Amino acid sequence: MTIRFVERTRTLVPTCWQRVRNARATTTGPRVPEPAQLYSLCVLALNLHAPDRVGSCASCGAAWPCQPVRLAYRLREGF
8 A cells, every 4th residue: 555645836925825715705606697588588488378269378278377477577577
């Protein structure tokens, strides 16, 4: 069994000047979509979930207006 030691290379920057990872720093969460992408998703939802002749959604079959259409309309009005 051989133990290999890894030698660290010395830097020219003093240790006190080097950046140390802050343990209290917040991590970034998932990316928030851009406004243009959100608007295009709203338009897509409004086009896909169109009312049927019977009065229900042609895509999901729920009573018109279905939940995705309500959410997309609410988000579109927020712009």
